[in-house]
Amino acid sequence: MKQHLYIEMDNCIGCRSCLAACTQCGGHDERNRNYVYEVNPLVTRQTIPLMCLHCVNPACARSCPAQAIQITEEGAVLSALVEKCIGCQNCTIACPYGIPKFDEEQNLMYKCDLCYDRTKEGIPPMCASVCPTNTLQWVTEEELAAKKAQHKLGKWTASHQPFEPLEGETNVKISLPGILQGKQKLF
Amino acid sequence: MPKDKFFKVIANKQHPNEELVPTHCSYCGMQCGMNLRVDKSTNKIIGVEPRYDWPVTLGKMCPKGVTAYQQTNHDDRLLRPLIRDDASLKGTKEGFREASWDEAYELIVSKFQELQGRYGKDSLSVFSGVSMTNEKCYLTGKFARVALQTRYIDYNGRFCMSSAAAGFLRSFGVDRGSTLPWTDLHETDCLFIAGSNTAECHPTSMFRVWEVQNRGGYLIVADPRETPIARRADIHLDLRPGTDLALANCMVNLLIQNGYADEQFVAAHTNGFEEMKEIVKEFTPEYTSEITGVAPEKLIRAAEIYGKAPNAVVMFARGIEQQHKGADNVSAYTNMCLVTGKIGRPKAGVATFTGQGNGQGGREHGQKSDLLPGYRKLTNPKHVEEVCKVWGITPEEMPQPGVSAYEMFELMDQKTIRGLYLLCSNPAVSAPNQNFVREALRNLDFMVCADIYLSESAEFADVVLPSVTWSEDEGTVTNLEGRIIKINKAQEPIGESKPDWQIEVELAERLGRGRYFSHLKTAKDVADEFRLASKGGYADYYGATWDKIEKQNGVFWPCRSEEDPGTPHMFLDHQFYHADGKAKLCALPYRPPAEEPCEQYPLRLTTGRVVYHYLSGNQTRRIPFLRDMCPEPYVEIHPETAALYNIQHEEVVRLYTRRGEAWYKVKIIEAIRKDTVFVPYHFGHEQSINLLTIPALDPMSRMPEFKVCAAQLEKQPERMNAR
Numbered sequence: 001m002k003q004h005l006y007i008e009m010d011n012c013i014g015c016r017s018c019l020a021a022c023t024q025c026g027g028h029d030e031r032n033r034n035y036v037y038e039v040n041p042l043v044t045r046q047t048i049p050l051m052c053l054h055c056v057n058p059a060c061a062r063s064c065p066a067q068a069i070q071i072t073e074e075g076a077v078l079s080a081l082v083e084k085c086i087g088c089q090n091c092t093i094a095c096p097y098g099i100p101k102f103d104e105e106q107n108l109m110y111k112c113d114l115c116y117d118r119t120k121e122g123i124p125p126m127c128a129s130v131c132p133t134n135t136l137q138w139v140t141e142e143e144l145a146a147k148k149a150q151h152k153l154g155k156w157t158a159s160h161q162p163f164e165p166l167e168g169e170t171n172v173k174i175s176l177p178g179i180l181q182g183k184q185k186l187f
Numbered sequence: 188m189p190k191d192k193f194f195k196v197i198a199n200k201q202h203p204n205e206e207l208v209p210t211h212c213s214y215c216g217m218q219c220g221m222n223l224r225v226d227k228s229t230n231k232i233i234g235v236e237p238r239y240d241w242p243v244t245l246g247k248m249c250p251k252g253v254t255a256y257q258q259t260n261h262d263d264r265l266l267r268p269l270i271r272d273d274a275s276l277k278g279t280k281e282g283f284r285e286a287s288w289d290e291a292y293e294l295i296v297s298k299f300q301e302l303q304g305r306y307g308k309d310s311l312s313v314f315s316g317v318s319m320t321n322e323k324c325y326l327t328g329k330f331a332r333v334a335l336q337t338r339y340i341d342y343n344g345r346f347c348m349s350s351a352a353a354g355f356l357r358s359f360g361v362d363r364g365s366t367l368p369w370t371d372l373h374e375t376d377c378l379f380i381a382g383s384n385t386a387e388c389h390p391t392s393m394f395r396v397w398e399v400q401n402r403g404g405y406l407i408v409a410d411p412r413e414t415p416i417a418r419r420a421d422i423h424l425d426l427r428p429g430t431d432l433a434l435a436n437c438m439v440n441l442l443i444q445n446g447y448a449d450e451q452f453v454a455a456h457t458n459g460f461e462e463m464k465e466i467v468k469e470f471t472p473e474y475t476s477e478i479t480g481v482a483p484e485k486l487i488r489a490a491e492i493y494g495k496a497p498n499a500v501v502m503f504a505r506g507i508e509q510q511h512k513g514a515d516n517v518s519a520y521t522n523m524c525l526v527t528g529k530i531g532r533p534k535a536g537v538a539t540f541t542g543q544g545n546g547q548g549g550r551e552h553g554q555k556s557d558l559l560p561g562y563r564k565l566t567n568p569k570h571v572e573e574v575c576k577v578w579g580i581t582p583e584e585m586p587q588p589g590v591s592a593y594e595m596f597e598l599m600d601q602k603t604i605r606g607l608y609l610l611c612s613n614p615a616v617s618a619p620n621q622n623f624v625r626e627a628l629r630n631l632d633f634m635v636c637a638d639i640y641l642s643e644s645a646e647f648a649d650v651v652l653p654s655v656t657w658s659e660d661e662g663t664v665t666n667l668e669g670r671i672i673k674i675n676k677a678q679e680p681i682g683e684s685k686p687d688w689q690i691e692v693e694l695a696e697r698l699g700r701g702r703y704f705s706h707l708k709t710a711k712d713v714a715d716e717f718r719l720a721s722k723g724g725y726a727d728y729y730g731a732t733w734d735k736i737e738k739q740n741g742v743f744w745p746c747r748s749e750e751d752p753g754t755p756h757m758f759l760d761h762q763f764y765h766a767d768g769k770a771k772l773c774a775l776p777y778r779p780p781a782e783e784p785c786e787q788y789p790l791r792l793t794t795g796r797v798v799y800h801y802l803s804g805n806q807t808r809r810i811p812f813l814r815d816m817c818p819e820p821y822v823e824i825h826p827e828t829a830a831l832y833n834i835q836h837e838e839v840v841r842l843y844t845r846r847g848e849a850w851y852k853v854k855i856i857e858a859i860r861k862d863t864v865f866v867p868y869h870f871g872h873e874q875s876i877n878l879l880t881i882p883a884l885d886p887m888s889r890m891p892e893f894k895v896c897a898a899q900l901e902k903q904p905e906r907m908n909a910r
Contacts, residue, residue, distance in 0.1 A: 013386035013415040015798045020253040043857045045415045123200050129237040130248045132390035186403040
């Protein structure tokens with residue numbers, strides 16, 4: 001069963017549990033690989049997570065001269081292979097979202113691998129497992145379809161829809177802030 | 188236990204050569220389920236895995252929870268007892284030497300006996316905490332009254348839950364923090380949340396809070412700051428700190444005026460309606476707006492939404508409780524549910540967000556100066572007799588009620604109390620009016636502190652005893668729902684550290700009181716005696732056996748027998764716990780904060796938590812991830828206020844009140860009232876905001892007014908680079 005990481009940005013409270021949990025994934029060397037941004041810190045407490053979106057045709061991998069960035073059959077875009085990465089940092093420049101991080105000492109790129117050692121077994125990634133607000137969710141195709149209907153995702157999400165806010169098709173789906181706009185109230 | 192819409196069956200990741208020990212977090216009242224990863228070759232805790240099948244939190248954890256396991260084998264752990272011979276070094280980290288348990292015990296016993304011989308039994312005191320199991324909390328009450336035979340025992344719940352307890356007791360005749368399980372919350376139609384920064388203090392409630400809005404329900408938040416939960420609220424009631432009572436009275440007034448009162452419910456199940464109506468009628472939206480600073484339209488709309496909602500839950504936390512009218516605030520907000528009859532059924536009711544891990548259970552079983560196990564009262568001869576029977580003492584031997592936590596420091600200052608046994612608490616950070624409190628600790632004749640790390644309070648001790656973390660012992664905790672849950676042991680105690688119950692038993696034996704304690708050889712032994720001691724009380728745990736807790740995913744008290752599955756929802760039969768079965772609608776005249784702004788101190792200072800730290804920070808400030816995310820305190824100021832003082836973002840200012848001063852970096856943000864400044868309270872020594880806070884106590888709950896006092900600040904350009 002294909003499952004997706006789905007991000008509902010409006011829910012984010014800035015707790016950075018996703019970053020703490022990222023360090024707990026088996027293959028992550030206790031380093032977190034994602035970001036939480038303050039949207040306008042002098043004005044509001046709104047924050048948004050920025051995780052790797054696992055592009056279907058990822059700019060990081062396309063830009064890699066050493067073919068060090070592998071894509072799994074499930075669509076997870078992995079960290080650079082230690083034996084292939086030449087430390088050129090093309091990927092950090094190519095990624096439109098600034099995801100890949102670079103370890104100067106090891107001369108090696110590292111990034112979110114969608115907790116591949118978990119997700120390949122159908123276990124949610126650590127960030128989506130712990131997220132206290134359901135900003136990050138691990139959802140089935142059916143659940144994603146329900147979200148689409150509910151939030152009119154064509155307008156708000158990244159996935160080859162009209163009004164597409166992001167470049168290219170991604171395996172991770174997002175809803176930008178504003179999911180409650182036009183919400184039919186119970187009373 | 189019912190499973191809710193969020194529940195999914197997910198297998199845990201199995202790491203090679205590791206065992207997963209299911210347990211709960213060490214920190215707040217959410218008590219999120221977690222699995223501790225234990226390395227099978229070293230038998231040490233090495234990480235955490237989500238506990239997807241825990242029905243309340245479903246694997247979710249905040250950053251404190253994710254990193255909680257790092258406490259156990261931390262380099263700062265105390266491994267052996269410490270003794271300090273040079274009392275002039277009190278208040279510093281200096282002068283401690285390692286000692287054997289025997290030497291430490293001998294010194295404690297001789298000093299305690301010397302003080303009690305010279306100044307009487309009541310010259311000793313016990314100051315405890317509720318970040319530990321019910322078994323330890325229970326035994327600490329018995330330790331004070333039977334082993335030390337002193338009247339002076341109280342605990343840090345006076346800085347946390349005591350107003351909620353006092354308010355609920357007055358309104359309902361019983362104090363269970365939530366009248367309904369958390370798994371109901373997302374199904375209600377309106378959450379009215381006052382004085383709770385839920386997103387930072389109880390983050391794993393948030394997926395249920397947001398779901399109310401996702402379903403088309405409403406979220407109303409009352410808070411002086413636009414906190415991360417207030418940001419998305421349908422209505423944010425941005426009131427002045429310390430004015431909740433006016434706001435709550437206004438809500439009740441509008442509910443009555445606009446026909447939302449459930450007259451049948453009020454007549455059949457409550458007392459006091461007319462007196463209350465008389466008091467609240469003064470609180471029109473206009474008058475209330477003058478007091479609270481909240482626009483009248485918002486007050487009207489909030490009452491309308493709450494009134495119309497088929498089901499609604501009123502929730503609150505320390506924001507309304509840490510005031511010198513905290514208990515009144517609790518009863519006043521509780522009036523909202525009682526007057527509309529939105530209580531005593533699923534998806535409707537009232538709840539407080541319990542701050543400490545065992546804030547609920549720890550206050551029920553005899554650590555409070557006037558309480559005995561099972562929520563029995565020391566002033567009730569029948570209650571005393573029941574407990575005496577379990578303890579094997581005569582009622583004449585039972586000490587009288589003592590005084591509240593802050594008042595114990597006053598008695599230390601007056602030399603009525605000369606010795607202190609401190610455990611599971613860090614009052615040298617968490618108590619108000621720190622200059623006074625630290626002096627009281629420094630002047631004690633003899634002080635013992637049991638802790639896992641050398642806390643700021645331990646710096647005042649003559650003897651420090653190494654206790655264990657939550658992960659090195661077992662027992663039960665009662666979470667914020669009133670659900671009794673099981674904490675499991677994941678590794679053996681490190682070094683020579685011991686669980687608090689064991690330390691208390693061994694000390695009691697050396698004090699010649701072994702016959703009351705020596706039969707308690709395991710945590711389970713303490714649990715069995717504790718269940719018996721609570722039997723027949725309001726907070727009856729007798730039927731909450733460890734087996735049942737495991738089978739049912741927890742047991743809600745009261746649980747009176749082995750057949751009784753427990754009580755997830757309170758008052759389903761609309762029977763309250765007062766003698767006539769009715770709840771009390773309380774008539775509560777408004778009182779302003781103890782200290783109002785004036786020309787000299789024109790700002791309102793309020794304090795609270797950040798998501799990365801827990802209470803005094805003794806644990807979380809040592810965890811690298813949490814320390815990196817919030818390394819130091821700051822003062823939050825509205826940009827217009829900052830402009831008046833000509834202050835820039837990140838500039839250092841001197842903040843001061845009539846009681847003390849401290850220096851903080853400025854954090855400018857529009858998400859706070861212009862007349863209010865905010866400082867997080869998790870920091871010690873010269874960074875502690877409690878150097879400035881006011882010890883004005885609630886007359887019922889004895890809760891200090893942490894949440895509001897008058898302050899002033901000034902630019903300190905010369906301190907810019909000093910830190």
